[in-house]
Amino acid sequence: PWIDGVKIAHPETGNLMSRIPDVGNPWLDAGIVPFSTLQYNADREAWSEQYPADFVTECFPGQFRNWFYAMLAMATMMDNSAPFKNLLGHRLVMNESGQPMHKSDGTAIWFEEAAEQLGVDTMRWMYLAQNPAVDLRFGTRHPDQPITIETPEGPLDQTAEGVPTCTVTSRPADEVRRQLLIPLWNSYAFFINYARLDEFDPASPAVPVADRPEMDRWILSNLQALVTTCRNSLSEFNAAEACRATAALIDDLSNWYIRRNRRRFWRSRDEDTGDGGRDKLAAYQTLHTVLVTLSKLVAPMIPFLAERMYRNLVAGNDPDSDDSVHLNDYPEADPGLLDGELNQRMATAQQVVRLGHRLRDESNQRVRQPLPELRFSTSDPARLAAVGPLADVIAEELNVKQVTACPSLDELVRYVYKPNLKTLGPRYGKLLGAIRQELPGIDPDLLAPLRDGQDVTLSIDGQDVSLGPDDVLTETQQSSDWICGDDQDVQVALSTILTDELLREGMARDCIRGVQQMRKDSGLEIQHRIRLGYHAEEPEAARAIAEWSETIRGETLADSLDPSETVPADGAHDVKTGSVTVQVWIITTE
Incomplete structure (x- = not known):
């Protein structure tokens, strides 16, 4: 070719440089690795034991024309085989703003910086939980903020490559810690703290699962469903689905199971319910089983936290157990513990509770303020009846005095449907006028x-009209004393009528919350008992504390709760109770 006529002089030697005739893409060299490195020509039998690869993964935008293509091309040429069984191509890792990270401008995040500042378990979860079809916006390196990082090996002010270490921030990492790692650790710490106080022995004879409360059977059933999901998802290299399901169960464990069962762990031995302590033992055994199984399930995802939990929960108590969670077989589901009907029933109750919390927020009713009644409905009578037995759970979680399952909430709420002219106009043209006129008068049940x-699908002006959710604007008209809402097939109504008695109970609950925070701020252990004093200038606040004195003392481990006309010289804490403030102080009891 004509380019061969071009000669370039070497700047130092003056020698003329010419085009090299044969130039190969270096990725072709990478593509032959499954044959060359695995000794295809030298030891065909050993090669066949390792070929093809079980799993190959790399960035899809960069490698589908390079490494992936090279491997396929080379394997086709060598023996017309597929060089891998599974190939996962993922999108790019970008900074938090969605921009590429480069060494040249100092925005590239070095491993040491991320590992020490964000946490290695956090990083692993971020990668595994990410949808591989979407860029991972990892974090931001601040090259103008050099930092000395404290590590187990000592302070570190530069990377292995000699680059000064700088501050790294990541909102996605913060969310992983907030939504997953901290709730899991807090659940583990909750168990450890109370198990230590009660001298719980994991080797105690197990309370039969069939004899345990429904809440125990539910979390164990959900755990079996998670085990099945994790095994299936990971075997298909779908780590994101395994992470999603695991995060959902950790949320159920922290925000539902433990919240609903705290009093079973709080109960002291002298407050035994007459069952020989079996209920409390069942609670401990259930939570221990869930935490141990979780440590094994998440071991591939967050190996260090999983190891810490396992060694304390199992290895430290059972000399015959494996020393490490990573030496255990991956969990297998126990079909005998899986109860799909119970899972569905509890899921509906949770849906009612979530909707109830949303309505509380919309009406500015704090959760500590008791409300008189909640009503809920669903179009499925069997589902409605199944959730009925969980009314007490719903009532306690939402702090309402009564929960009523109703066939319908029509007496409290009415839905008005109007056409969305933007979507219907282009489709129905001249028929739009008839739709606009007739739609408000159609039976609401047909539009539900x-x-x-x-x-x-409706018949309007003699023609079939198909309407989707985006074609109709829905207005909710509700009774003035109720706030209503719906989520899929569940409708909920909350009564917002507050009597003086309910207001005083709300003030007492605020007082309990304030004292619990005071205990935490004072560094008191969970078993420490205290004495309380308070000064309330507002008569209604004083009446509320007096009426609910026994409950306040029980919830805060207070031996006494005494009013005072004055505040101690060393001060008191302001506790907001309802709309007024009460001064409260703690006197520790030996």
Whole structure:
């Protein structure tokens, strides 16, 4: 070719440089590795034991035309085989703003910086939980903020490559810690603290699962469902689904199971319910089983936290157990503990509670303020009846005095449907006028599926009209003393009528919350008992504390709760009770 006529003089020697005739893409060299490195020509039998690869992964945008293609091309040429069984191509790792990270401008995050500042378990979870089809916005390196990092090996002010270490921040990492790692650790710490006080022995004869409360059987059933999901997802290299399901169970464990069962762990031996302590033992055994199984399930994802939990929960108590969680077999589900009907029933109760919390927020009703009644409904009578037995759980979680399952909430709420002219106009043209006129008068039951995301077909002006959820604007008209809402097939109504008695109970609950925070700030252990004094200038606040004195003392481990006309010289804490403030102080009891 004509380019061969071009000669370039070497700047130092003056020698003329010419085009090299044969130039190969270096990725072709990488593509032959499954044959060359594995000794295809030298030891065909040993090669066949390792070929093809079980799993190959790399960045898809960069490698589908390079390494992936090279391996396929080379394998096709060598023996017309597939060089791998599974190939996962993922998107890019970018900075938090979605921009590439470069060494040249100091924005590239070095491993040492991320590992020590964000945490290695956090990083692993971020990668594994990410949808591989979407860029991972990892974090931000601040090259203008050099930092000395404290490590187990001592202070570190530069990377192995000699680059000064700088501050790294990551909102995604913060979310992983907030939504997953901290709730899991807090659940583990909750168990450890109370198990230590009660001298719980994991080797105690197990309370039969069939004899345990429904809440225990539910979390164990959900755990079996998680084990199945994790095994199936990881075997298909779908780590993101395993992470999603694990995060959901940790949320259920922390925000539902432990919240609903705290009093079973708080109960002292002299407050035994007459069952020989079996209920409390069942609670400990259930939570221990869940935490141990979780440590094994998450071991591939967050290996260091999993190891810490396992060694304390198992290895430190059972000399015959494996020394490390990573030496255990991966958990297998126990079909005998899986109860799909119970899982569905509890899921509906949780849906009612979530919707109830949303309505509380919308009406500015704090959770510590008791409300008189909640009503809920669903179009499925069997589902409605199944959730009925969980009314007490819903009532306690939402702090309402009464929970009522109703066939319908029509007497409290009415839905008005209007056409969305932007979506219907281009489709129905001249028929739009008839739709606009007739839609408000159509039986609301015929249009109800629209609120659940379903389509409906109506006959308007002699023609079939198909309406989707985006084609109709829904207005909710509700009774002035109730706030209503719906989520898919569940409707909930909360009564917002507050009597003086309910207001005083709300003030007492605020007082309990304030004292619990005071205990925490004072560094008191969970078993420490105290004495309380208070000064309330507002008569209604004083009446509320007096009426609920026994409950306040029981919830705060207080031996006494005494009013005072004056505040101690060393001061008191202001505790907001309702709309007024009460001064409260703690006197520790030996």
